[in-house]
């Protein structure tokens with residue numbers, strides 16, 4: 001059947017592959033993999049023999065077209081990456097778009113994802129969060145990215161490589177000041193660790209300790225409340241005149257009008 005399956009694979013612990021993922025990998029016509037050597041090891045572990053093609057960042061333009069043609073011709077494809085959920089800071093986004101545009105059914109299997117695994121155990125608010133992926137290597141776009149998050153109230157999730165962890169902690173501290181952060185290290189692996197701390201203490205910790213393994217950083221959102229506007233204004237004269245004065249205080253036309261009516265009503269009830 002002509003379907004693209006998005007198949008998450010373990011981020012460390014091989015036991016995390018779901019029975020449905022195994023069944024799908026067994027039944028598809030072929031597997032599109034980020035690194036075919038990595039996926040071959042997984043398939044061998046699962047006892048699955050399957051034709052593999054490479055789908056990566058650098059060949060996604062041409063390879064995507066080939067995959068779409070094969071699926072339209074009646075084959076089914078499982079898209080996998082080296083670890084975790086395809087299309088999440090991993091190749092896949094463009095293939096999904098191409099398949100959807102070609103009218104191909106896209107089936108997304110739930111499964112391991114480092115961001116969600118980290119967030120759920122972070123101890124930080126999970127009600128509202130945003131995924132920020134990797135920060136750019138480029139200093140300017142990195143700074144712009146962090147500046148755009150200055151007033152973000154939601155919990156933020158970042159992916160990070162160990163060799164960049166120290167400078168990222170410095171940049172986060174410079175952009176946000178001291179905040180709670182949970183460093184989620186080596187998830188699902190033997191040395192899994194959740195360091196629930198603050199940015200200043202995390203920086204201190206890693207001045208001595210060399211960062212090792214894979215990290216997800218879960219950062220507390222801004223806890224600052226919005227500035228309260230001074231809405232007191234002279235009520236003499238008509239509602240229209242009072243509203244005009246309120247507007248001078250920086251209220252919008254609607255806010256000003258409503259505030260003047262409210263104030264007049266409260267005044268008449270006293």
Ligand code: SAM
Nearest residue numbers: 011084085088090113114159160186187214215
């Ligand atoms: N698509 C994958 C996912 O959804 O989990 C993420 C792929 S991205 C290229 C790799 C990044 O994910 C790593 O640099 C790290 O930030 C995070 N990551 C992946 N596996 C991890 C693990 N076992 N422990 C901590 N972080 C992990």
